[in-house]
Amino acid sequence: MVERTGHCSCKSIKYQLKAEPMFTHVCHCSICKRHTGSAFVTHVFIETEHLEILRGEVEAVPCATTSGRAHTLHRCPDCHSPLYSHYGGNARIAVLKGGTLDDPGSVVPGAHIWVEGKVPWITIPDDVPAFDQDYDAAEVWPESSFARRKRAGWG
Ligand SMILES: [Zn+2]
Ligand SMILES: [Zn+2]
16 A cells, blocks of 8 residues: 655644545535635545544634535644545545645546636546536446445445
């Protein structure tokens, strides 16, 4: 397994992934733009039990989502970098902000979502599925990844 570690911008929080992520997608929605201060977010799905916080303690902040689901964002209490989210009240799945990884290029998006909000100067590769809004993970994720997601209570 590839060793994946990451940290917030001030390095108070350090973490390590103890398993391969289930799936990675890029979200182009306006809320993700604002959380990252960038043009998109890379969202890396993993069971929360496999996201080990090696140093520090994150703070949980309730937030809105574009799709209207409950969203709790976990930040560094010192520098306030966003690190990961729980969606729909499911704390068993962590949706990690891939830009906080020490090697952000090591996770490759399997889909792009909320492409209707994409900035015009990003071009999505032809061979990666892209959706105007949200997508049906059951149709897009590899079967084994979706099975992990279901086992963690998010079908
Ligand atoms: Zn920090
Ligand atoms: Zn988004």
